[in-house]
Every structure is written in C-alpha cells, then in structure tokens.
Amino acid sequence: MSTPALPLALAGEGATVRLVAIQGGQRTAHRLAELGLTPGVTVTVLRDNGGALLVAVGDTRLALSYGLAQMVLVTGEELRDA
Amino acid sequence: MTAVTLAAPGAALRYAPPIEAELDHLAATLGAVPALAERYPLRWLAVQLLEGDEQLLAEAESLGGPAVTAALAASRERLAPHYGEDLDVALVDQRYRFVHALAGQALTRPAAPPLTLSDRIDQVVTHRWLGIPIFLALMWVVFKITTDVTAPFVDWIDATLSGPVSGWVAALLSAAGLGGSWVEALLVDGVIAGVGGVLVFVPVLLALYFALALLEDSGYMARAAFVMDRLMHALGLHGKSFLPMIVGFGCSVPAIYATRTLDSRRDRILTGLLVPFMSCSARLPVYVLIAAIFFPAHAGLVIFALYLTGIAVAIVIGMLLRRTLFRKQPPAPFVLELPPYRLPTLRGVWRQMWERTAAFVRKATTIILATSIVVWLLLAVPVRGEGRFADTPVEQSAFAAVAGAAAPIFAPLGFGAWETSGALLTGFVAKEVVVSTLGQTYAVAAAEEEAVTPTTFGEDLLGIAGGLVSATGEALRALPGVVGITLEAPEEETAPEGLAAAVQAGFEASSGGHGALAALAFLVFVLLYTPCMTAVAAARHEFGSRWMWVSIVGQFVVAWLVALLVFQGGRLLGG
Numbered sequence: 001m002s003t004p005a006l007p008l009a010l011a012g013e014g015a016t017v018r019l020v021a022i023q024g025g026q027r028t029a030h031r032l033a034e035l036g037l038t039p040g041v042t043v044t045v046l047r048d049n050g051g052a053l054l055v056a057v058g059d060t061r062l063a064l065s066y067g068l069a070q071m072v073l074v075t076g077e078e079l080r081d082a
Numbered sequence: 083m084t085a086v087t088l089a090a091p092g093a094a095l096r097y098a099p100p101i102e103a104e105l106d107h108l109a110a111t112l113g114a115v116p117a118l119a120e121r122y123p124l125r126w127l128a129v130q131l132l133e134g135d136e137q138l139l140a141e142a143e144s145l146g147g148p149a150v151t152a153a154l155a156a157s158r159e160r161l162a163p164h165y166g167e168d169l170d171v172a173l174v175d176q177r178y179r180f181v182h183a184l185a186g187q188a189l190t191r192p193a194a195p196p197l198t199l200s201d202r203i204d205q206v207v208t209h210r211w212l213g214i215p216i217f218l219a220l221m222w223v224v225f226k227i228t229t230d231v232t233a234p235f236v237d238w239i240d241a242t243l244s245g246p247v248s249g250w251v252a253a254l255l256s257a258a259g260l261g262g263s264w265v266e267a268l269l270v271d272g273v274i275a276g277v278g279g280v281l282v283f284v285p286v287l288l289a290l291y292f293a294l295a296l297l298e299d300s301g302y303m304a305r306a307a308f309v310m311d312r313l314m315h316a317l318g319l320h321g322k323s324f325l326p327m328i329v330g331f332g333c334s335v336p337a338i339y340a341t342r343t344l345d346s347r348r349d350r351i352l353t354g355l356l357v358p359f360m361s362c363s364a365r366l367p368v369y370v371l372i373a374a375i376f377f378p379a380h381a382g383l384v385i386f387a388l389y390l391t392g393i394a395v396a397i398v399i400g401m402l403l404r405r406t407l408f409r410k411q412p413p414a415p416f417v418l419e420l421p422p423y424r425l426p427t428l429r430g431v432w433r434q435m436w437e438r439t440a441a442f443v444r445k446a447t448t449i450i451l452a453t454s455i456v457v458w459l460l461l462a463v464p465v466r467g468e469g470r471f472a473d474t475p476v477e478q479s480a481f482a483a484v485a486g487a488a489a490p491i492f493a494p495l496g497f498g499a500w501e502t503s504g505a506l507l508t509g510f511v512a513k514e515v516v517v518s519t520l521g522q523t524y525a526v527a528a529a530e531e532e533a534v535t536p537t538t539f540g541e542d543l544l545g546i547a548g549g550l551v552s553a554t555g556e557a558l559r560a561l562p563g564v565v566g567i568t569l570e571a572p573e574e575e576t577a578p579e580g581l582a583a584a585v586q587a588g589f590e591a592s593s594g595g596h597g598a599l600a601a602l603a604f605l606v607f608v609l610l611y612t613p614c615m616t617a618v619a620a621a622r623h624e625f626g627s628r629w630m631w632v633s634i635v636g637q638f639v640v641a642w643l644v645a646l647l648v649f650q651g652g653r654l655l656g657g
Contacts, residue, residue: 026167030133033174035419040175046201047208051312052321052416054208061204063308065320065416 006076008055009069013048017074024071032072036060043074095180097173100164104157105129111153115146132157133170200422204305213309220302221328224293228286228332234556235285238549243278246542264471268458276454277447283335283616287439290329290336294343295434297325299426303343304418311416318404320416323353327396330360331389334613338620339438348411351625352403355633358613359396359640361389364513368608371517375582376589376601384602388609391644395610399640407632442620453511453615460484476522481507485523495607495642496593496600496649506607512614524584596653603649610641 005020019041022029036057037043047054052065064072096102108128113119118127130138131154142150158169165172197205207216248270255266297303303322310321322344330337337357341350369388373381460481464474476482485504492498492506501523509516537545586597593600612618612634622630 022171026134026170029168030170030174032417033171035417036178038171038175038178041178046204047210047308049208049210049213049308049312051315052308054204054308054420056201061200061420061422063304063311063416063418063420065311068417 004075005073007070008043008045008053008072008074009066011043011045011074011076013045015076016042016044017076019043020073020075022072028068028071032068035062037062037072043072095177097176098164100161101132101173101176104132104161108132108153108157111149112142112146115142115150117145118142129173132161133173198422200301203423204420207302207305208308214313217306217309217324220297220306221325224290224297224325224329227293228290228329228336230560231557232285232289233560234553236282238553239282239285240278241549242546243274243281246537246546248274249537249542250539264462264473267462268455272455272458273451276451281443283333284439284443286333287336287339287442288435290332290340291435291438292431294325294340295431296426298343298434299424299430301421301423304420307416307418308420318400318408319349319353323349326353326357327360330357330362332363334358334360334362334617335442335620338617338624339442341624342438348408351629352400352408354621354625354629355403355636356396356400358617358633358637359392359399359610361392361609362513362613364614365608368509368513368516369605371520372585372601372605375585376598384605388605391606392609395640395644399636442623448619457481457508457511476504482523491642492607493592494650495603495645496596497589497604497607499588499592501588502592502604506611509608510612510615512616513608516608520585521581524581524588593649596649599649599652602652603645606648607641607645610637610644612637 008017008019011017019037019039021039022032022037041057044056045053046056046061052063053069055062055064097105105125105128108131109124112122112124112127118124127138127142131142139154161169207213209216251269251274252261252266255261255263255269260266294303297306303325306325307321310324312321314321314323323341325343326337326340329340334357337360338354341353341357344350344353366385369385370381373384377384461476461479462471462474463480464470464478465480465483467475467478469475469478481504482500485507486500488507489498489500489503492503497503501520504523505516505519508519589600589604590597618630618634621633625633
C-alpha cells in the first residue's frame with residue numbers, strides 16, 4: 001500500500017482500485033459509506049463518460065458525478081490505464 | 083393454523099468492543115425514559131444517535147431531557163480517540179464487514195466474477211458513443227406513444243363530449259323547460275367544455291405513465307440519468323431532467339408530472355420551470371395558421387425556428403435561474419445506485435399509471451372548471467349594444483372589454499388590438515382555442531356549423547362505442563409509426579374564408595404597417611407564455627402555489643421581452 005492515493009475521478013475507465021478514504025463533508029462520507037463505499041473496498045471503474053463515473057462495488061453498481069468522485073481517495077494497486 | 087417458527091439467526095451483529103460498551107451505556111440511559119423505551123428498540127436507537135440521526139436526536143432530547151444529551155456527548159468523547167470524526171462511517175463500515183463475513187461463510191463465489199447480464203446490457207446502453215443515441219431513440223418512442231398513439235382516443239373523448247353528451251344535457255334541460263336558455267349554454271359551453279378539456283388529457287397521461295413505469299421499473303431510467311448527465315450540467319441540472327424536457331414537446335402537463343422522477347425538490351422545480359418553454363403540440367395549430375398567412379413560402383422554416391427558439395430560451399433561463407433563484411442550492415451531488423435490470427410487472431406498471439392519472443384528474447378538474455366558467459361568463463355578459471345575457475356578439479361582451487383593457491400591454495410588441503389580446507387571453511386556458519378565438523374576434527363566421535341531425539339515445543350509444551372501436555384501430559395502426567420515423571404533415575388548419583385577410587389587416591393596423599414582424603412577435607409570445615390552465619394546475623399540484631405564480635409571471639415576462647426584442651429589434655434592422 002505504498003502507492004500514493006489519488007482521487008477516484010482520475011483512476012480511468014477499466015481501473016480496479018482500493019478505496020483509502022473519503023474526503024469532504026461528514027454527510028457525504030456517511031452517504032457514500034451507506035451505499036457501500038467504505039475504506040478498504042475494491043472499486044472497479046466500469047465507465048467514465050467525462051462527467052460521471054459508473055463503478056462496481058461488489059454486486060452494487062453506482063453512478064457518481066466527478067464532483068463526488070474527487071472526494072473519494074483510492075490507491076492504484078492495479079491501475080491499468082491511468 | 084400452524085405457527086411457523088423461524089429459527090433465530092445464529093449470528094448477531096457485534097460492533098467493535100469500545101462501541102459496544104458505549105451502546106450499552108446509551109441504551110441504559112435511554113431505557114430510563116419510558117416514552118422512548120416504549121417507542122423504539124433501545125439498542126437500535128443508540129446506534130442511530132451515535133451515527134448522528136438529527137430527527138431522532140431532537141425527539142430523544144425532547145423526551146429524555148439533558149440526561150440524553152450528556153450521555154451522548156460523553157460516549158462520543160470516549161470514542162473520539164478510536165475513530166476521530168469518522169464514527170458514523172466506522173459504524174457503517176463494521177456493518178458491511180459483518181455482512182461480508184457472513185456472506186463469505188454462506189456463499190461460494192468464483193474468484194473473478196463473470197459479467198452479469200445487467201453488466202453486459204450496461205456496456206451497450208452506457209457506451210460513450212452509443213449511449214446518447216440509444217437514449218434519444220427511446221425518448222422518441224415515448225414521445226410518439228404519448229402523441230400519435232393516444233391522438234385517436236383524445237379525438238374520441240372530445241367527439242363524445244361535444245356530440246352525444248352535450249346533446250343529452252340539452253335534451254334533459256329541454257324536458258325541464260330550460261331548452262335554449264343560458265343554463266344550457268353554461269352547462270354545455272362552460273362546464274362540459276371545461277371538464278372535457280381535462281378529460282382529453284387522460285389518454286395522454288395514461289400512455290406517458292405507462293412508458294415511464296416501464297422505463298423506471300426495468301431499471302433503465304437510472305442509466306439514462308448517467309448517460310445524459312454531462313449535457314444537462316450546462317443547465318445546472320443532471321441527466322434525469324432530460325426526460326421531462328422531451329415529453330414537453332408533446333404536452334407540458336405530463337412533462338411537469340414527469341419531474342417526479344427527480345430526486346431533489348430543487349431539481350424538480352427548476353425543471354418544471356423550464357419545461358413549458360418546450361413547444362407543446364397544442365401550439366402547433368397557431369403556428370400553422372399564422373405562418374400560412376404571413377410567411378406562405380417559408381412556413382416550415384418559421385415553425386422549426388420557433389421550436390429552436392423555445393430550446394434556446396430554456397437554456398438561457400436555466401443558466402440564469404441557476405445563478406440567481408437557485409444560487410444557494412447547488413445541484414444535489416449526483417450518486418445513484420443502478421439496480422439490476424428487471425422485467426416490469428403488469429401490476430406494478432398499472433398501479434403507477436392509475437394512481438398518477440387519477441391524482442391529476444382530481445386536482446385539475448377544480449381549477450379548469452372554475453376558469454372555464456369565468457371565461458364563459460365574460461363572453462356571456464354584454465357591456466355594450468343590444469345583446470342580452472348569454473346572447474351577445476363577442477365584440478360587445480365583457481370579454482371584449484377585458485381584452486381591450488389588456489391590449490395596450492401588447493402595443494409595444496406590435497399586436498395591441500383587442501382581437502389578438504382576446505385570443506391570447508383564452509389561450510391562457512388552452513392553446514387549442516387560440517385559433518377559434520381569432521375566428522370569433524375577427525367576427526368571421528366559423529366554417530359551416532355541423533348539421534345536427536337529431537339522434538336517439540340508442541344511436542348515440544352505438545356511435546360512442548363505434549368511435550371507441552375505430553379509435554383503438556387507429557391507435558394500433560399508429561403503433562408501427564412509433565418505431566419508424568414517419569413525419570406526417572400536421573393536420574391542415576384551413577383558414578375560414580376571409581379570416582386570413584382579416585388577420586392580416588388586423589396585424590398591419592396594430593403594428594403600423596409591420597404586419598409580418600408583429601405576426602412573428604405574436605408567434606414567439608404564443609410559444610413562450612403559459613401553455614394552458616391545465617399546466618398551471620399541474621405546477622400547483624407538484625410545486626405549490628408560490629412556484630405556480632413564479633412560473634406564470636416568469637413565463638409572461640420572458641414571452642413579453644422576447645416578443646419585444648423580435649418586433650422592435652426587427653424594426654430597427656429595417657424589417
């Protein structure tokens with residue numbers, strides 16, 4: 001886990017990354033955590049349409065805007081094309 | 083009856099020891115308040131309070147007093163060294179860990195999960211290049227279903243109400259000795275016409291809600307929001323707002339109701355304010371009539387330009403609203419769970435169609451009825467001349483007086499005559515009547531009154547049933563057109579003899595010789611002001627009275643300003 005953390009928005013389509021932390025407001029962190037984005041989970045970026053991401057967290061599929069994806073810090077353990 | 087005993091789940095969710103200790107503390111404190119102990123499971127309540135549920139906290143504090151506040155503060159303080167400010171996230175995290183541990187024991191999963199069917203569909207429908215065309219194609223289908231397929235049913239309801247039903251009422255009144263009186267006129271021209279104005283929307287709404295229910299229940303709507311998100315950002319909205327906008331080209335009423343699919347109230351209201359600028363189908367006859375009179379060579383171009391103007395105005399107003407009225411409310415951060423695709427159930431779809439349509443009919447009937455009666459009264463009351471109540475020429479009615487008083491408002495726009503302001507006045511009730519009011523106010527006898535041949539009750543019933551059958555047939559024939567793109571010419575609105583000349587002379591006179599420019603300004607005004615009373619009723623139903631007035635006044639001001647720009651700007655350019 002020595003790779004530096006970067007925002008999920010920069011991970012790139014197809015990347016599989018590990019969630020490190022959620023920056024920003026308590027409310028945001030809580031909401032994202034309830035949807036399954038908790039520290040330690042593996043996140044796969046299925047789509048990046050230039051304004052929002054489509055990610056897979058376990059069996060859940062989430063669409064999230066760049067604004068929110070900027071607050072999600074991930075570490076690129078298996079970055080493929082970033 | 084056999085009692086079914088469910089085995090108690092063997093695994094209980096335990097949080098980390100420091101949290102468990104505090105949960106016990108809190109539960110004990112909360113348990114000392116009987117009102118709380120009766121109402122909530124104490125452990126659950128303790129978890130909610132630690133996670134920061136504001137509503138429950140307020141309730142617990144009001145029932146339990148300072149003891150609860152103090153206990154909660156003490157617990158948070160003791161937990162701070164362990165979790166810092168992320169206590170709520172830690173609680174959620176531990177729940178997920180528990181679930182994963184449990185699932186890990188119970189389920190065997192392949193190391194690399196294969197793509198599900200949902201994922202494979204998503205690869206196509208959310209594709210960077212294919213996503214938007216697929217979405218637009220689906221919207222086109224929805225648009226066609228709500229207009230073409232329902233049109234025969236709309237005509238059928240209209241024909242039934244204005245034909246047999248009106249006839250029955252007249253016959254009943256004759257039997258009661260009131261035939262030909264003002265009571266008959268009020269009931270037939272006011273009440274039945276008004277209620278009919280609502281009822282003809284029912285097939286349109288049922289079709290729209292059918293299509294929406296299919297899109298929602300299948301799970302596609304969430305994908306559509308993702309696909310359109312980027313385009314809608316310019317308006318300060320996100321992807322889901324696109325659907326109401328598209329529906330608005332058919333009819334503003336279902337479009338306003340379609341804003342229900344949006345999550346935040348801010349988005350619903352902002353979208354609801356922009357939807358009426360999309361040129362609805364009821365405005366088309368007005369365009370066709372006026373464009374045919376003033377721009378016979380370029381009628382199609384003028385009409386197309388009007389549609390584009392509506393879109394452009396919506397974009398500008400959206401950007402303005404986002405920076406003014408909605409400045410303090412940024413768009414809700416967009417995170418949306420995409421459910422796996424499912425086959426919609428007939429029951430689920432029907433329930434949505436029925437509930438939403440019934441709610442509309444209940445709410446809209448009152449306001450429409452009231453407005454139609456007021457307009458009828460204005461037309462019935464003579465203020466000049468020899469006419470009697472309910473038997474007065476239009477130009478001597480109170481309606482003409484009101485329209486005349488309103489006319490100066492439109493003078494700077496080039497159409498400050500009572501004839502046109504009267505048409506705009508009734509156009510406030512419904513755009514469908516603008517053309518017929520123009521015919522009335524320019525005192526041109528409408529095309530031959532249909533010869534009314536007396537029919538028996540039985541014949542009427544047969545006629546109604548036959549009409550329904552042929553409407554169904556027509557709707558079925560329209561279905562293939564939904565998929566193929568068949569741009570049929572809009573129904574010809576043939577101007578009655580003399581109307582074209584009268585309208586032309588009227589616009590020339592009111593604009594000081596710039597008739598064509600005034601006509602263009604008139605069309606722009608028709609495009610941008612309140613679509614109809616039913617849309618107003620829908621706005622009040624969805625957003626409340628305050629926003630209804632913002633919508634009415636805002637649209638009037640925008641319509642006035644843009645029409646002014648067209649007329650005066652055109653004159654400056656030497657039009």
